[in-house]
Amino acid sequence: MGRFDLELGDDYALLLDTQRTPSEAKPFIIAIVVAHALGNAGIREAELTALIKKMMAGMPAVSNVTTTQVKQALADYDLVTKADGFISPTPLVARFQVKPEEEILND
Numbered sequence: 001m002g003r004f005d006l007e008l009g010d011d012y013a014l015l016l017d018t019q020r021t022p023s024e025a026k027p028f029i030i031a032i033v034v035a036h037a038l039g040n041a042g043i044r045e046a047e048l049t050a051l052i053k054k055m056m057a058g059m060p061a062v063s064n065v066t067t068t069q070v071k072q073a074l075a076d077y078d079l080v081t082k083a084d085g086f087i088s089p090t091p092l093v094a095r096f097q098v099k100p101e102e103e104i105l106n107d
Contacts, residue, residue, distance in 0.1 A: 024073070026065045030056060031073035035080055035093040042080075042088030 007014040033055050034048075043051060052067045074080045080087050 026062050027069040027073040030070045032096045033098050035089045038089045042086045045085050045087050
């Protein structure tokens with residue numbers, strides 16, 4: 001087998017890359033937004049999933065990202081700390097800023 005698979009249908013043809021890896025950019029961007037939304041005090045760990053869903057609701061291009069991926073990005077990139085049932089942002093979060101697409105286009 002080669003790197004690519006050819007999928008044919010009645011009215012389409014797709015060349016699929018078998019070595020394609022899932023994007024890590026979208027979960028990372030959402031994780032930054034969520035970390036900023038935590039504020040300085042943070043939130044209870046039980047409230048994290050609801051906050052992630054709330055933040056994702058305002059981002060139409062992230063429909064294929066799961067809350068688990070965002071939680072993993074928060075941990076993998078050291079954007080939050082967990083202590084005594086609370087989640088708080090790390091100082092690293094201050095290095096990142098996420099702007100809405102319209103704001104970027106108007107700059």
